[in-house]
Amino acid sequence: RRRSYNHDFFWVEMAPKGKTGKPSDDLAAAIDKAFGSMDGLKEQWGAAAAPAARFGSGWVWLVVDDAKDLKITSTPNQDNPLMDGAEGTAGIPVLGIDVWEHAYYLKYQNRRPEYVSAWWDVVNWDQVSSWYADALEGKAPQF
Amino acid sequence: TAGRRREHDLLFSIIMPAAAIRIAATTTRKTVATAAARSKFTLPDLPYDYGALEPVISGQIMELHHSKHHNTYVTNLNAATDKLASATSAEDVTTIVATQGAIKFNGGGHLNHSIFWKNLCPPKDYAPPDGDLKAAIDAQFGSLDAMQTKLSAMTVAVQGSGWGWLGYDKAAGTLKLATCANQDPLEATTGLVPLFGIDVWEHAYYLDYKNVRPDYVKAIWKIANWADVAARFQAAKK
16 A cells, blocks of 8 residues: 555556557456446546546546446545545556646646547556456455 | 527517516516526636746746636536526535535636736746735744745645645634645635635646646745735735
């Protein structure tokens, strides 16, 4: 639960465009079950990451909850869903996006939705799939 | 639309007196209610050009901060208050409650930024506090420098997004320092009257100072508009 956990997670879950792999069959199936499709995930993710949904600084997460289902949740400042008493849904994070202004301001200025859309191009699906498999066994990403 | 309704009422009342009086009365009540529901908050103009606060805050930041960030708070505040008015008319308590977050956030954002633009002045126009305000600062904090050092430290330490404030405690009759998270407005949150605010949302400084928030907070004192702060202080003391 160190302060740096979120950023350790963030660097590792991303990869350069073209080196991002793809979701495992299990993860793809779970996404379809929870959100209808990958597009469904992206739409709900975008809504959760919008300035009107997460006021101020924070993160949006995809977690594996106690029932082993995928859920989207968000936390303020540098909290994450592994912390006791954190806002939103508790669970093991397998995907997360930093929506602090410092994460996008130099390139996107106030245009957070544009950053959130573009960010999908650098998600390291191989890593996320591996974390998903671990999460089903109750193991959280470790750094 | 309210104007058109009134014209329509007038026409009707000339052509169809008796019936028109009843229709006009109902429409006028609705017009008044609608006018109240559609109260429009507007983006205030800056008292100076976008580039006027350089080199402390760049024109690029000022333009984004004012025309995008503050403007969005105004737009969203109007939308949220309209939604609240409709929900109140419909006695839809679920929506009334659900709207509170957006009203606090966008209302706070509009209040805070409206104060902020006036709190700042071009560096060439800087003058330190004098008179009653200087006396109050010295009495409460020892000196202007001591107050600035203390408020700077508190403001830099804000976790995430928020504001640092020099405020006035009406009950105690003293100046006080405070910080608020996100766009929580000082007076509604703490009861203190806002005198001078420092925005430490990253959008307020990132393009110029990157992550070095302490440098921004230190520099902002060079563009503090103490005349504006003094005017607020006088008004608060009444």
